[in-house]
Amino acid sequence: MTHSDQPRPLQSRASGPLTGKVRVPGDKSISHRALILGALAVGETKISGLLEGEDVLNTAKSMQALGARVERTGDFAWKVNGVGVAGFATPKTPLDFGNSGTGCRLVMGAVAGCPISAVFDGDASLRSRPMRRILDPLEKMGAKVISGGEGGRLPLTLQGARDPLPITYTTPVASAQIKSAVLLAGLAAPGITTVIETEASRDHTELMLKHFGADISSAREGVHGRRITLKGQPELHGATVVVPADPSSAAFPVVAALIVEGSDVVLSDVMTNPLRTGLFTTLREMGASIEESEARGDAGEPMAKLRVRASKLRGVAVPPERAPSMIDEYLVLAVAASFAEGTTIMRGLHELRVKESDRLEATAAMLRGNGVKVEISGDDLIVEGRGHVPGGGTVATHMDHRIAMSALVMGCASDQPVTVDDTAFIATSFPDFIPMMRSLGAEFS
Ligand SMILES: O=C(O)C1=C[C@@H](OP(=O)(O)O)[C@@H](O)[C@H](O)C1
Ligand SMILES: C=C(OP(=O)(O)O)C(=O)O
Known part of the structure; x- marks a missing residue:
């Protein structure tokens, strides 16, 4: 899906207290995985609470193009009839993943284990993102890149392996997308596929593979790492998947509630998998009032209700080993840090x-353009919080949903309004963001 229409700018200005109870949409990572594993399973998979954002809808279309039957049966309710491990058929047209790194990279892994070829493509943002990190291990497993851009960039044609090989692979960076691509290809290989990560990344693929009947285990490796072993060629069976609310989406109303004086917001069913909750840990260290209750779980994924009340925040140091558990949340954390007292x-x-986008540069530009002192030093971001944000800037979205949402959150409490140049990409992960924030009291116009 591409956004060829006119850009859709929006302005966010300071509001009264944000109040109310909301459920943010289903988790994006789990939604992609439920569709892909449903397509690789035998029998029917029933998914409730699926994120119906553009990224996930593109994965649903690709599963259909590869031969699975994918049907929407109600609001956020989907049914998938799978083709079995290694059962994908050659798609008749290119697979278009739009803006989605996760959809594209996980499906590359799944296709790599099938004796078919498929064209992978996406929008200008996805075409600029590195794919070599995925293609390297998949080539070791027997897949081949028949044609593609420089450095493995999209669009590219991937030919899956006729006889995929199991490998032992140490991921070069903490990345659940690399890990998941190798595991999904490993499903089709005989024997044991092992992925070693020196820093643990989100483990939704492992948890869901187990739920669908695979023989998979995970053990500690070193101080922060994991060693995951998967027995190849299982018969995956269709399953029921209840998708909890996405903590990466919850991050936006959470930070908005913390910075707008007098706010009191409740978020239901937020996934609390510890490999995803680095932001909440950090915000609490900054002095945030985030209360958790009604903890429960489904298909191995814990969730809880969060009550967030406006809080005085102070600057903190966030250690590098926490990055994988909050990798998509630094933009909105930088907004919280701007309203804090002291350096983060x-x-x-x-x-x-x-x-x-280059989120390090884009985050710094977002803050700078709104009067916040910020510095990039190597791989570190340093924000000087002064307890308030002047605002008054226009933020460039760079085809990045999280920049747009972070900037709109910043405007909820800044002295002058904050404008974003284009809100269209918010639909990739949080289609109802604007009406949901308005329902809490946010002033977007
Ligand atoms: O596996 C996933 O669902 C994701 C993994 C992360 O990417 P990396 O694997 O590149 O760290 C994250 O940024 C992305 O939004 C979702
Ligand atoms: C990085 C993200 O997603 P993806 O890699 O799937 O494009 C994100 O949603 O912030």
Whole structure:
């Protein structure tokens, strides 16, 4: 899906207290995985709470193009009838993943284990993102890149392996996308595929593979790492998946509630997998009032209700080893840090440079353009919080949903309004962001 229409700017201005109870949409990582594993399973998979954002809808279309039956049966309710491990058929047209790194990279892994070829493509942002990190291990497993851009950039044609090989692979950076691509290809290989990560990344693929019947285990490796072993050629069976609310989306109303005086917001069913909650840990260290209750779990994924009340925040140092558990949340953390008193240092953010945009530069530009003192030092971001933000700037979105949402959150409490140049990309991960924030009291116009 591409955004060829006119840009859609929006202005956010300071509001009264934000109040109310909301459920942000389903988790994006889990939604992609439920569709892909459903397509690789035998029988029917029923998904409730699926994120119906553009990124996930593109994955649904690609599963259909590869031969699975994918149907929407109600609001956020989907049914997938899969083709079985290694059962994908050659798609008739290119697979278009739009803005989505996760959809594209995980499906590359799944296709790499099938004796078919497929063209992978996406929008200008995705075409600029590195794919070699995925293609390297997949080539070791027997897949081949038949044609593609420089450095493995999209569009590219991937030919899956006729006889995929199991490998032992140490990921060069903490990345759940690399890990998941190798595991999904490993499903089709005989024997044991092992992925070693020196810093643990989100483990939704492992948890969901187990839920679908795979023989997979995970053990500690070193201080912060994991060793994941998967037995190849399982028969995956269709399953029921309840998708919890996305903590990476919850991050926006959470930070808005913290910075707008007098706010009191409740968020239901937020996923609390510890490999995703680095932001909440950090905000609490900054003095945030975030209360958790009604903890429960489904298919191995914990969730809880969060009550967030406006809080006086102070600057903190965020250690680099926390980065994988909050990798998509640094933009909105930088907004919280701008409203805090004191300096916040966020360390080890090199991976932010290869997301939908160069998020390190884009975050610094967003803050600077709104009167906040900020510095990039190597891979670190240093924000000087002064307890308030002047605002008054226009923020360039760079085809990046999280920049747009972070800037709008900043405007909720800044002295002058904050404008974003284009809100269209918010639809990739949080289609109802604008009406949901307005329902809490945000002033967007
Ligand atoms: O596996 C996933 O669902 C994701 C992994 C992360 O990317 P990396 O694997 O590149 O760190 C994250 O930034 C992305 O939004 C979702
Ligand atoms: C990085 C992100 O997603 P993806 O890699 O799937 O494009 C994100 O949602 O912030």
